[in-house]
Amino acid sequence: MDFTSDNAAGAAPEILEAVARANSGTAASYGADAVTARLVRRLSEVFERDVAVFPVVTGTAANALALATLTPPHGAVMCHELAHVHVDECGAPEMFSGGAKLVPLSGSAAKIDPAALAAALASLPAGIVHHVQPAVLTVTQSTELGAVYTSEELGALVDVARGRGLRVHMDGARFANALVALGCSPAEATWKAGVDIMSFGATKNGALAAEAVIVFDPELVRDLAFRRKRAGHLLSKMRFLSAQLEAYIEDGLWLRLAAHANEMAIRLGAGLSAVPDAALHFEPQANELFVRLPNTTIARLKAGGARFHPWPMPGDDAQARTVRLVTSFQSQPSEIDAFLVLAAG
Amino acid sequence: MDFTSDNAAGAAPEILEAVARANSGTAASYGADAVTARLVRRLSEVFERDVAVFPVVTGTAANALALATLTPPHGAVMCHELAHVHVDECGAPEMFSGGAKLVPLSGSAAKIDPAALAAALASLPAGIVHHVQPAVLTVTQSTELGAVYTSEELGALVDVARGRGLRVHMDGARFANALVALGCSPAEATWKAGVDIMSFGATKNGALAAEAVIVFDPELVRDLAFRRKRAGHLLSKMRFLSAQLEAYIEDGLWLRLAAHANEMAIRLGAGLSAVPDAALHFEPQANELFVRLPNTTIARLKAGGARFHPWPMPGDDAQARTVRLVTSFQSQPSEIDAFLVLAAG
Amino acid sequence: MDFTSDNAAGAAPEILEAVARANSGTAASYGADAVTARLVRRLSEVFERDVAVFPVVTGTAANALALATLTPPHGAVMCHELAHVHVDECGAPEMFSGGAKLVPLSGSAAKIDPAALAAALASLPAGIVHHVQPAVLTVTQSTELGAVYTSEELGALVDVARGRGLRVHMDGARFANALVALGCSPAEATWKAGVDIMSFGATKNGALAAEAVIVFDPELVRDLAFRRKRAGHLLSKMRFLSAQLEAYIEDGLWLRLAAHANEMAIRLGAGLSAVPDAALHFEPQANELFVRLPNTTIARLKAGGARFHPWPMPGDDAQARTVRLVTSFQSQPSEIDAFLVLAAG
């Protein structure tokens, strides 16, 4: 009953096996190997267009590299106030970009409100040297609160961003979970919707440590190659990283793993809806739930062996607090059910 | 017959197995797992003192993080003019340090000449705001030309550095190879010799992608923890990285692998000494050879399937060029011998 | 009737004369001259303790240098959401600090609310590597909305900051105006209240281009000296800059100039209070007024030759907008009165 995070999960067997399989003889280093070449072709198929792919080992690296490619040091990155890049990366985007400013925006369920974006853009007029210049919009799909932008919601944001000439980045640490929830194609969810560059996450969904910056705009590629190396994120034995990503997308593994995680979240959410004192903040869409529970329930769950993190939210009080529950590709129905039994008291 | 680099080699089976073994259930993320805790204890035993350990996935990351911890932005990093940090990391130390300056120094076999260090320090007087301030000496062990600093050589450099108040970093991308050549203990080769912090390499010697910043001075630890996260180098599923390093040092695996690589280099060097037109630049000490060969010999080797990189050196001319030959834990005696047969013509 | 900004004013004659007087023979460069030495002694007298003084030519430079000295790159600078450092310096603190994050806080009249500070600090727990680490509190005195922190208000903020180990910076671009309003000594307003370092502004109050970073904590001095040079802010002919600052504080010139500016603002405020449709946001304390005026009044004032900037504030609507009116040491009572006549319609 470990619902602390999907990064507490291990690795999918298919991915571990791919790593072992990649260990055959010598190979050209720094990405000039055959596995990496295949990966780029496969991702181009998955995204229905030629893409450039920069595998890295953390989402923070993917995000910071992508954002730094899109903004000058005097630029502004428009993000949700709960965005991982703003809150949980210890200033990585600032470091990689040479000191760009992240502008936190409001919006429910960690989805940026288009009006908030428009207002913030208006407060940073173009060409006025006293103010940082908005350069990029970053959206997290699925969001830090487990919600999924609909196509319309994303389109509305992109429209505002494009109206000011901003580039668009998607933090897809849980992109597979979002895609399963949306039921659309990877292309529709990204470049067809106006995304220029994305952080394509695999670690939280079964890889050992594998993310990729996927670039839809070829102009961005050259700069990114140097930035990755300079940040210490170009692996010499790249084949072992590319092999994880190749296995991840092979035969739809990534979507199967994510679908399972989402189903477990839905099962958990449905169960919690029936618990009298449990208050779900949102209907679960991907693989995260945020639920306010009485302290007594929390204590009972902990005593019963359940693991999860507190997640303070407005409305919490001395009697009841919000906790975050994250399911993963490894979550078992039996764990869900055991948790629900404990929650019901 | 792939002698291009030790990073063209694959992974040692023991290390791959350790990664698979680490894949059991959920684990606390970001290094709070049991494998990482064991690794720190084991490395403390190996180095005969408490050490702090920051596993990362590239040598560039390890070096840049370590150097950035030791120098202010207005500082200078004293290094050999052929040092990897200066030549081959696309400015990573500059990025991580906020723009410190690397001061390239001369010295044979890529070993810094203490007189060159002293002269450079004298040219950057302390406290004069017009000049960057020397803050750290970095030495590569074994060096970029495959040589190994003796204890006396390292001591002489450290003495000069300490006389000016510099901290000392060791780039140990091939530390195991150096240690085998030196025949001393890890402690003697590092902190007992005055090293404050090191980049402890495993990737080139059998890991998938595993290096560690090892810190001998506890004062440096806190800053480094934030720097690693901020650079996107803190892995969420750390256990898979720590497992590589743990297996690497378990039962002396690292030294056995390095001893083999070194033996292969010595075998190759001995064979080439007997080839009339081959001119070794240095006696091989670790696992790299630099040898000047006639163009005809180079062509014959290539035609025979041997792979290696050119490595221009002073003295090369239109008829003969220097090439670099790197052996690894995977190099086979049969490959060496086949190469020698081709070289002999 | 130019109320656009106090930096639209010219230079005080005493300051221009001091610059001319400093032009005598040759002088040691980069601050080793006699004028600069005198300035340090005089400022030490003014502040009733030994201070270190770093003259620079802009407030942005003073602020960014001071903040960069107080925060590591992974640090956070706690500031008001309207603070000049956050809004109007195009990311200078981010550049100088290597990418620290500015955390905007709410509070009326551009004064930070201690509860907002405490809440923000709580959201960035100490030692957690995922989050930037609060390192410094910066307060603007007088504030961007022309208000002045009382001794109690400043004390309350400093207490919260000290409780978390933060250093304290004061942006004193209009420090003289605040001091006149407070009626306390420079020492009481700064280091005796817990300020470690300040930006001491003179440009807006009669200098050509002269500010100084004044350091109350001697530990910060060494780093700052290198940072100033490295940022291109160490003037070779320093005497001409120091001479401005020396004349500024000579015989209380700075306080006389500020007192005049404040009086003009009070006169303007009193007059506007009597204008039916004018709504002052705050009682003027220093030399800035923020007043909501009907569009017709604004148009009449502009037509009459008055100059000022719009300053959108909550509550503005299609009929009436807020404007900012800034008085300076050069403002004339006749200008005030002419403005009031126009405003009265």
Added chain:
Amino acid sequence: MDFTSDNAAGAAPEILEAVARANSGTAASYGADAVTARLVRRLSEVFERDVAVFPVVTGTAANALALATLTPPHGAVMCHELAHVHVDECGAPEMFSGGAKLVPLSGSAAKIDPAALAAALASLPAGIVHHVQPAVLTVTQSTELGAVYTSEELGALVDVARGRGLRVHMDGARFANALVALGCSPAEATWKAGVDIMSFGATKNGALAAEAVIVFDPELVRDLAFRRKRAGHLLSKMRFLSAQLEAYIEDGLWLRLAAHANEMAIRLGAGLSAVPDAALHFEPQANELFVRLPNTTIARLKAGGARFHPWPMPGDDAQARTVRLVTSFQSQPSEIDAFLVLAAG
């Protein structure tokens, strides 16, 4: 007899008067004033084309801003090993560029040897991510050793640079002195010779503190405007800075001042040529001399009140050392002659 530096000199009366004259009424701030507009027109006339002008207060700021505009963080700045940007600016170019690397090149009289430039470029191949990428060539005119690049010498360097796609920057801290020596037009000496951007110095030649980044390539302008503000180098009361520069170029003042300084250096050089034990390193071309003198002569000069800096050069020994002698617009023939009398012993 102060020959320490031309920045030990004061300000030309015409420039001081222009500053005083600019102090009339209020003026738009941040460069939107009439003086600055006139300055841009006048400099466009002087350079025989439209130029963009960014006045700043130090040469370090001008250089660092210009270089940062021309190089990405992973770029390399090719410079002479004695270049001010490399040796005397405490890493300002590294700070402003986000960590670009300065590549020091050899060449006599502090003029870059085109072969050294070509060799360095060859060692940093284009598109290889391991190496920083050459982005800009910077030349100092006149050089740090008082020499002047001829049109042919500059052309040869520019050809090599252009062959690799580099942009060209000129550090013109002593541009007027070089121009007088060359006898060509400002246009011929800069953009017609391939210079994209320059640091146009006035401080060493009679201003209080005034330099300008002059931009010949309009593409560079927008980025530079933000960089200047962000670095704290945009003055609010810009008119006082622009007035210095306007007076500097008015009626050829700058060239008259420089011609005088050069003549004084020639007079000094001619006199020293006749002193038995004095060895000039180069014929003086601009306003700096480097001469090796016996210690006894140095002592006699110092005792007689002469001031100058030691300047260690190859060939110095225990008996004789090189000193630098800098003349300025204020140097008097009588000072030169008095110095020569002392030198002759």
